[in-house]
Every structure is written in C-alpha cells, then in structure tokens.
Amino acid sequence: MSSSTVSGATGRGRRSPHTARHTTRRRNLGVLLREVHRDGAVSRTELADRMGVNRSTILTLIAKLAETGLVREETSATTGRAGRPSLVVRPETGQVYVLAFDVAVDRVVAARVGLGGAVLERREAARRRGGDDLDEIVDVLAGFGNALVDVAPAGAKCVGVGASYCGLIGAADGKVRLEPTTGWTELDFGPALARRLGLGLPVTVGNEAHLGALAEFERGAGVGSRNLVYLHGDVGVGGGIIVGGRLLDGDEGYAAEVGHMIVNPYDGRPCMCGSRGCLEAEVGEPALLEAAGRTGGPIGREGVRAVVRAAENGDAAARRALDTVGDWLGIGVANLINLFNPGVVVFGGMLSEIYRGAASRVNTRVNESVLHVHRERVALRTAALGYDSTLAGAAELGFAALLSDPLAALAP
Amino acid sequence: MSSSTVSGATGRGRRSPHTARHTTRRRNLGVLLREVHRDGAVSRTELADRMGVNRSTILTLIAKLAETGLVREETSATTGRAGRPSLVVRPETGQVYVLAFDVAVDRVVAARVGLGGAVLERREAARRRGGDDLDEIVDVLAGFGNALVDVAPAGAKCVGVGASYCGLIGAADGKVRLEPTTGWTELDFGPALARRLGLGLPVTVGNEAHLGALAEFERGAGVGSRNLVYLHGDVGVGGGIIVGGRLLDGDEGYAAEVGHMIVNPYDGRPCMCGSRGCLEAEVGEPALLEAAGRTGGPIGREGVRAVVRAAENGDAAARRALDTVGDWLGIGVANLINLFNPGVVVFGGMLSEIYRGAASRVNTRVNESVLHVHRERVALRTAALGYDSTLAGAAELGFAALLSDPLAALAP
Incomplete structure (x- = not known):
C-alpha cells in the first residue's frame, strides 16, 4: 500500500554513513511491522518484495522483531507453493497493545486494541446530548482506560x-478547535485525558471522519484502493478523504468537511455552521427524522434505524424521507466523485444505515450527475468496520510511534 | 517545496551498492537542476541545505551540471552576507529548451521555453469554435513547432x-478522453503531434486546468503554498488542485472537475456534461454573456472583458450578470475551501477576468458560506501567469525527463 515507504539513507539532515545505516535499519523494522500489523500474515518473500530488500536483510529484520516479541513466524498451509510450505510472519497480539478512545456525539467508547488491529476488549457509555462537559467525558474515558489496562x-x-x-x-x-453539536471550542482534550490516565503516554487526537477514512482504507471497505471518499454520519456529516494513499488534511487539518458542501442554496435547511443547505443539514439525522415525521421518538442510531425499518415495512412517510435524503446525498456524492475521481465511496456511522435504506435512490442520482467517465465505475459501499471505523482509526494513531520505530517504542 | 525529494539508495528493485550510488547521484543532479530551474538563482548553501547533502557533494553536483552547460555559477550582490560575496547557481537558458503547446477552446499556442521557465518565443492562432478538426490543429501546431525549432x-x-x-x-x-466543447472523444493527440513534429521526442499531454494549477503552484500565485485550488475559465470551467504539494489526479486522472460540481440543483442551467446546475453552467462564459444580454456580441476573452468593462462603467445589466455569476462562483469556492482547506484559491483563464469584475461579491459569499475556521484566512487571487498558466504547465511536462535525469536527457 502506498502509505508504506522504505526509508532511504538520505534526508534533510547531515549524518555520518554509520548513523544513516543505523537509522535506515530501525525505520525498516517499522516498515516491516506495519505491513504485518495491517495485513495479518505476510510471507517472507512478499515482505522482501514490497520493501525492495534482499533475502538476507529481510531475515535479519524478522529475527530482530521476533526477538522483541512483536512478530512470530509460522508455516502457512494456504500460501505455500506445492511441495514447499512457506513461512509467514504474523503480528504477536499478546505483547503490546494500545488504548483507543472514541468520543462521538451520542456515546464514548474505550478499547484495548492489539497489534494486528483486533479489538481485545471494550467499554462504552452513552453521552447525554448537550448534558455533559469535557471533565465528565475525560473522567469516564480515563476510568475505562485504566480498567482496560x-x-x-x-x-x-x-x-x-x-x-x-x-x-x-x-x-x-x-486541540479540538470546535465540537459543532455542543459548540465547545479550543478543548485541550488530548493532554487532559493523558493526565487523567497517568500512563506516561501522550494521547494523539484525530477527527472522527478522518480516522474512519484511514481505518476503512487500511483494513476495511477501501483495501486495495488509492483514492477513497468516506462520509461519516454522527448526527451531522463528516468526511475523510484518501488521496493517492494519504489522508487529505489541508493547511490546518480541517480538510474534507463534506458535510458543509452547500447542495441546496435556495430553500436549504439551516445548518449548525451558520450557513444553509449544507449536505449535513439535508441528510443528517435531524433532517431524516423530521422528514419522516418522527421528531418526538427515538434519536441517534436507533432513530435512524427505525426510519429505515419502517420504510422497508411500507411506511410511506419513512420512504419519502429516505428518498428525499437519498437525493441530496446523491448530489453530494456525485460532486465528490467529480472532484476526487475515487475508486470507492464509503458510508460510515449512521450514514451506513441511511445508505442501506436509500441505496437505489442514491445510486440513481449519482449516475445521473457524475461525468460519463465515472458512470458505473465507482464502488459505493457501507463501512466494513461498521460503527468501529472511527475507533479503529484511533487505534492506528496509538500504534504510530511503535510502527515508526519499534525498538524506541519498546525501550524501558 | 515539497515536490522535490532527494533520492535515497533504497527502492523497490534490488541493485548492487555501486549501481545504487550511481543512480542516486544521477537523480540528485535532477533534484538540484529542478531547484534552480524553478527558483532561478539559488546559493550553494541553500541548495546543500534543501537537499540535505554536504558541501563537497553539492560542489560535485554543481560542477557536473556546469560542465554539461545546464547551469552557471555567478557572484550574487544581493544574497551575499556582509564582506563575503555568495555564489549563486543559475539555469543556463541558451543550451536547452522545450516546446510547449496549448490547445484551448478558442485558440492554439506554441512556444519555445528555456530552462528556468522563460517563454523565449511564441506563435498563436485562433480556433474556430466547432469548425476545425484534430488534423487541422495538429498541422498548425506542428508547423509552429518546427518554425520555433x-x-x-x-x-x-x-x-x-x-x-x-x-x-x-x-x-x-x-489520450484525450473527451473534449467537452466539441464532443470529440478518444483522441490520440500526443502521438499524432509527435509524428508530425518529427523531432524523435514524445509529446506528453495534460489537462489544461491541472497544468495551470501546477504552474501557478511552482512559479505563480501559489508559490509557498502547500494546498492550492485553481479554477480555470476556458468557456467552461476546469479545475486543478494541489494537495500537500502534489497534483490531485484520482484513479484515472479525471480529478478536480470543479466545473461539474452541482451548485444549483433546482432551476440550474443545462450543462454540456448532460447534468444541470453545474458550476460551469452557472459561471461559464455563456452564462455570463446571456445574463448580461450580450448573446450576439463578441465571445471568448473579449466578450467576458467587455462585460467586466461595461459593469465598471455603470452598465446595470452587466453589473447584475457579474453579481449573479459571482454568487454561484462564491458558493463553489466556499465548497472547495471546506473540502480542501487550501492556503490559496487561484482564478485563471477567463475566470481571472470574472473574478476581477465580481471580487467583492465572490468574497462576501465565500465568507458567508465557509466554516468559521476558514473565514478571512484563505487568499483568493488571480493567476500570476495570466493566460499563460496552462502553457507554462505544458512546458513543465516537457522538462520532466531532463529534471528527472539530466545526463540521460542530454545523451546524444
């Protein structure tokens, strides 16, 4: 995958040849570990090939990682060629793990995630919309985190x-510059959580949709793609976009705000951002529930699911609501396809439910509105990691230091 | 700039240490030449710093390039520190050049462009809208090209x-998959032009707005930026987007079709792409001329300029037309800012005229519609290279082989 690169001996600094070789070896340990962490089981030959190094180098690297307990080699029945069992390298899941946290509009989640990406254990609690404060969230998450440890x-x-x-x-x-649903600004969430956890580790924070995109790209519905658009429904609509294997971040990290693309400039619904007719205002949870005439009932995932189920059972108002939302979503997705020429568009969070309930409408609108060259070519999918895309992305942030320099991360 | 990287000794293939060092040196010659080609005059120290190599390496590389006649060193009065004149490296413009061609909707241009990017000489001819064919275009351009040689x-x-x-x-x-204004498809334009030129060189072809974006990023209104959105008016509206220093191309090269973002889904004007309410349909030349009540008059650049001049002179219909077009353009630009979080948005081609005539309207609409974090932060500019952005981008395609391996490109 294009996100992994083998580190060369040159760079911006001036280093002695010895130091350069040393650094290269340490970085290459990280590159190898990343491949194994992402793909689960990779043969020696495949690893040597992907990294462009020879057999003796790959054996040295594998031996070093096995010695530290990060990977193990085992015989694979499935990947071996006839007559000769092949050795595959697998991540060792018992040795190291990360803590991953997910602060969504309606709930908070904490998980212990092993090398290789498996969620080993999790804790979850509901958030009261507009009823909690940051201290409360940090308290709950730190409690979960310490219990998991x-x-x-x-x-x-x-x-x-x-x-x-x-x-x-x-x-x-x-910093969390803005949480739109609460209006909170300039939150020092990462440092606050790190302090309360007391593990001596920093907490790296990312936007939920950016992280969902990364996770779906690395180990979900976007595996094998180079360009991916991810739309995340969490009451509002967020976005994460992978361009040539890298996350689109923009000058300050605020890129891919697909929810604030104006799709309905005339009689658009007011948006939390202060504008009108944004994609989020037209296809978010409130728009769907109002259009379906279900403003007093359940909200969140349950509310959205109820509309989709009702439409399946013949409820005309629910059907109409999904059709309307599907039309706007189709316009938004068509615009994104024309802009990014992606191989795949992934609907995550609540939008995966909405897409399931409005797929034919969305697909029709997309095919009507994209350029001919894109017609019937882009795959539209729901998130393969379900509601855990964002959590899985958070885990990857936790693994970043280990995958960049495994030996340094394991040093006592 | 992030587009230049120093080549390391590792990579996907397996090479002997000797070959690897050799390849690294040749690539580094290209990296150095690219810096000098782009920036015009760079000091030895600055070059060593940018490339992360030591003084003796940089001297060897400069000497090699000077020996081939590609660069020269000279004393700089302006960049030297007190008491010690500094040597700067400059591109030698007399030794090598490229041919650059520009096929726009209304005209064709050919130019001889020297190392360093200066247009040394040019030829230009009008195209009859819908009245020519590809053979004719190739004939005219090949004639221009051979005359320039x-x-x-x-x-x-x-x-x-x-x-x-x-x-x-x-x-x-x-291949040119589609020329929207003529409806021509699957054109083997590059090979046809290469054959007719008979220079024994291939012709690399790029989309005009993509190339305009690259040129403005490298040597125009976007110098110093990392993320740039370029909108190009050429009857319709094209786009080129730089993401983290690289051109956004997408899976098949069709990315950044900003002209086909639907901004007006209700009563949008029909678009050449078959859809309705696309940005191009609302802000392209025909939309402006119709709104200004000038359908029988001059078209193209002259037609657009006439509307802008009339509005400046108090013509109410022209003013209203620019206001309407400015509103739609503002919505489109706001959407792009929310998606890409760029440092700069550049208006090129006819859109530079339209932006000059509708800047306050566009700016107001943008500031109303972008997220708060972007407000008053993004620079909106007209193309610094004027109508030559696309031609300058084409020249860069011509220089690519030389800048990747100067010695190979100069071999007889």
Missing part, C-alpha cells in the same frame, strides 16, 4: 493512546 | 515537448 494480561505493554473526536482538530496543536 | 540558436537542444489540452486526459494512456 488493569485487566490486560501480565507482561503486555501499552505502547500508545489514540482518540477519535467528533470535532475539528487543529493539525498544529492537536 | 528552426529559429532557435545554433547549438540549443530541444529536450522535451509538453502539451496542454482543454479536455479530460486519461492518466494511463495520455
């Missing part, structure tokens, strides 16, 4: 902490 | 040919 097997080491947040995150300082 | 100084060498085309270009095969 306490029950981890003896000897397992927490190597990083990542968090997904439903807000704009400044790339320069990692 | 004939009058080049003795000893100067043509090292590449690039062309800008007003259509969708397939990234895989370089």
Whole structure:
C-alpha cells in the first residue's frame, strides 16, 4: 500500500554513513511491522518484495522483531507453493497493545486494541446530548482506560493512546478547535485525558471522519484502493478523504468537511455552521427524522434505524424521507466523485444505515450527475468496520510511534 | 517545496551498492537542476541545505551540471552576507529548451521555453469554435513547432515537448478522453503531434486546468503554498488542485472537475456534461454573456472583458450578470475551501477576468458560506501567469525527463 515507504539513507539532515545505516535499519523494522500489523500474515518473500530488500536483510529484520516479541513466524498451509510450505510472519497480539478512545456525539467508547488491529476488549457509555462537559467525558474515558489496562494480561505493554473526536482538530496543536453539536471550542482534550490516565503516554487526537477514512482504507471497505471518499454520519456529516494513499488534511487539518458542501442554496435547511443547505443539514439525522415525521421518538442510531425499518415495512412517510435524503446525498456524492475521481465511496456511522435504506435512490442520482467517465465505475459501499471505523482509526494513531520505530517504542 | 525529494539508495528493485550510488547521484543532479530551474538563482548553501547533502557533494553536483552547460555559477550582490560575496547557481537558458503547446477552446499556442521557465518565443492562432478538426490543429501546431525549432540558436537542444489540452486526459494512456466543447472523444493527440513534429521526442499531454494549477503552484500565485485550488475559465470551467504539494489526479486522472460540481440543483442551467446546475453552467462564459444580454456580441476573452468593462462603467445589466455569476462562483469556492482547506484559491483563464469584475461579491459569499475556521484566512487571487498558466504547465511536462535525469536527457 502506498502509505508504506522504505526509508532511504538520505534526508534533510547531515549524518555520518554509520548513523544513516543505523537509522535506515530501525525505520525498516517499522516498515516491516506495519505491513504485518495491517495485513495479518505476510510471507517472507512478499515482505522482501514490497520493501525492495534482499533475502538476507529481510531475515535479519524478522529475527530482530521476533526477538522483541512483536512478530512470530509460522508455516502457512494456504500460501505455500506445492511441495514447499512457506513461512509467514504474523503480528504477536499478546505483547503490546494500545488504548483507543472514541468520543462521538451520542456515546464514548474505550478499547484495548492489539497489534494486528483486533479489538481485545471494550467499554462504552452513552453521552447525554448537550448534558455533559469535557471533565465528565475525560473522567469516564480515563476510568475505562485504566480498567482496560488493569485487566490486560501480565507482561503486555501499552505502547500508545489514540482518540477519535467528533470535532475539528487543529493539525498544529492537536486541540479540538470546535465540537459543532455542543459548540465547545479550543478543548485541550488530548493532554487532559493523558493526565487523567497517568500512563506516561501522550494521547494523539484525530477527527472522527478522518480516522474512519484511514481505518476503512487500511483494513476495511477501501483495501486495495488509492483514492477513497468516506462520509461519516454522527448526527451531522463528516468526511475523510484518501488521496493517492494519504489522508487529505489541508493547511490546518480541517480538510474534507463534506458535510458543509452547500447542495441546496435556495430553500436549504439551516445548518449548525451558520450557513444553509449544507449536505449535513439535508441528510443528517435531524433532517431524516423530521422528514419522516418522527421528531418526538427515538434519536441517534436507533432513530435512524427505525426510519429505515419502517420504510422497508411500507411506511410511506419513512420512504419519502429516505428518498428525499437519498437525493441530496446523491448530489453530494456525485460532486465528490467529480472532484476526487475515487475508486470507492464509503458510508460510515449512521450514514451506513441511511445508505442501506436509500441505496437505489442514491445510486440513481449519482449516475445521473457524475461525468460519463465515472458512470458505473465507482464502488459505493457501507463501512466494513461498521460503527468501529472511527475507533479503529484511533487505534492506528496509538500504534504510530511503535510502527515508526519499534525498538524506541519498546525501550524501558 | 515539497515536490522535490532527494533520492535515497533504497527502492523497490534490488541493485548492487555501486549501481545504487550511481543512480542516486544521477537523480540528485535532477533534484538540484529542478531547484534552480524553478527558483532561478539559488546559493550553494541553500541548495546543500534543501537537499540535505554536504558541501563537497553539492560542489560535485554543481560542477557536473556546469560542465554539461545546464547551469552557471555567478557572484550574487544581493544574497551575499556582509564582506563575503555568495555564489549563486543559475539555469543556463541558451543550451536547452522545450516546446510547449496549448490547445484551448478558442485558440492554439506554441512556444519555445528555456530552462528556468522563460517563454523565449511564441506563435498563436485562433480556433474556430466547432469548425476545425484534430488534423487541422495538429498541422498548425506542428508547423509552429518546427518554425520555433528552426529559429532557435545554433547549438540549443530541444529536450522535451509538453502539451496542454482543454479536455479530460486519461492518466494511463495520455489520450484525450473527451473534449467537452466539441464532443470529440478518444483522441490520440500526443502521438499524432509527435509524428508530425518529427523531432524523435514524445509529446506528453495534460489537462489544461491541472497544468495551470501546477504552474501557478511552482512559479505563480501559489508559490509557498502547500494546498492550492485553481479554477480555470476556458468557456467552461476546469479545475486543478494541489494537495500537500502534489497534483490531485484520482484513479484515472479525471480529478478536480470543479466545473461539474452541482451548485444549483433546482432551476440550474443545462450543462454540456448532460447534468444541470453545474458550476460551469452557472459561471461559464455563456452564462455570463446571456445574463448580461450580450448573446450576439463578441465571445471568448473579449466578450467576458467587455462585460467586466461595461459593469465598471455603470452598465446595470452587466453589473447584475457579474453579481449573479459571482454568487454561484462564491458558493463553489466556499465548497472547495471546506473540502480542501487550501492556503490559496487561484482564478485563471477567463475566470481571472470574472473574478476581477465580481471580487467583492465572490468574497462576501465565500465568507458567508465557509466554516468559521476558514473565514478571512484563505487568499483568493488571480493567476500570476495570466493566460499563460496552462502553457507554462505544458512546458513543465516537457522538462520532466531532463529534471528527472539530466545526463540521460542530454545523451546524444
């Protein structure tokens, strides 16, 4: 995958040849570990090929990682050629893990995630919309986090902490610049959570839709793609976009705000951002529930699911609501396809439910509105990681230091 | 700038250490030449710093390029520190050049462009809208090209040919997939022009707005930016977008079709793409001329300029037309800012005239519609290279081989 690169001996600094070789080897350990962490089981030959190094180098790298307990080699029945069993390298899931946190509009989640990406254990709690404050959220998450560390097997080491947040995150300082649904601004969420956890590890924070996009790209509905558009429904609509294998971040980290693309400039619904007719205002949870005449009933995932179920059971108002929302969603997606020429568009969070309930309408609108060259060519899919895309992305933030320099991350 | 990288000794293939060092040196010659080609005059120290190599390496590289006649060193009065004149490296413009071609909706241009990017000489002819065919265009351009080669100084060498085309270009095969205004499809324009030129050089073809974006990013209104959105008016509206220093191309090369973002889904004007309410349909030349009640008069640049001049002179219909177009343009630009979080938005081609005539309206609409974090932060500018952005981008395609491996490109 294009996100992994083998580190060369040159760079911006001036280093002695010895130091350069040393650095290259350490970085290459990270590159190898990343491949194994992402793909689960990779043969020696495949690894050597992907990294462009020879057999003796790959054996040295594997031996070093096996010695530290990060990977193990085993015989694979499935990938071996006839007559000769092939050795595959697998991530060792018991040795290191990360804590991943997810602050969504309606709930908070904490999980212990092992090398290889498996969620080993999780805790979850509801948020009261507009009823909590940041201290409360940090308290709950830190409690969850410490409990997860306490029950981890003896000897397992927490190597990083990542968090997904439903807000704009400044790339320069990692602050939550704005949580739109509460109106909170300039939150020092990462440092606050790190302090309360007391693990001596920083907490890296990312925007929920950006992280959902990364996770779906690396190990979900976008595996094998180069360009991916991810739309995330969490009451409002967020976006994460992968361009040539990299996350689109923009100058300050606020890119891919697909929810604030104006699709309905005439009689558009007012949006929380202050504008009107934004995609989020037309296809978010409130728009759907109002159009279906269900403003007093359940909200959140349950509310959205109820509309989709009702439409399936013949409820005309629910059907009409999904059709309307599907039309606007189709226009938004068509615009994104014309802009990004992606291989795949992924609907995550509540939008995965909405897309399931309005797929034919969305698909029709998209095919009517995209350029001919894109027609019937782009795959539209729901998130393969379900509601855990954002959590999985947060885990990847936690693993970043380990995958960049495994030996440094494991040093006592 | 992030587009220049120093090549390391590792990579996908397996090479002997000797070959790897050799390749690294040749690539580094290209990296150095690219810096000098783009920036005009760079000091030794600055070059060593940018490339992360030591003084002796940079001296060797400069000496090699000077020996081939591609650069020269000279004393700089302006960049030297007190008491010690500094040596700067400059591109040698007499030795090598490229041919650059620009096929726009209304005209064709050919130019001889020297190392360093200066247009040394040009030829231009009008196209009859809908009245020519590809053979005719190729004939005219090849005639221009050969004339430009004939009058080049003795000893100067043509090292590449690039062309800008007003259509969708397939990234895989370089074919013009579609020219929207003529409806022509699947044109083998590059090979046809290469054959007729008979220089033994291939012709690399790019989309006009993509090339305009690259040129404005490298040596125009976007110098110093990392993320740039370029909108190009050429009857319709094209787009080129720079993401983290790289051109956004998408899976097949069709990305950044900003002209086909639907901004007016209700009573939108029909678009050449078959859809309705696309940005291009609302702000392109025909929309402006119709809104101003000037359908029988001059078209193209002259027609657009006439509307802007009339509005300046108090013509109410022209003013209203620019206001309407400015509103739609503002919505489109706001959407692009929310999606890309760019440092700068550049209006090129006819859109530079329209933006000059409707700037306050566009700016107001943008500031109303972008997220708060972007308000008053993004620079909106007209193209610094004027109508030559696309031609300058085509020249860069022509220089690509030389800048990737200068010695190979100069080999007899």
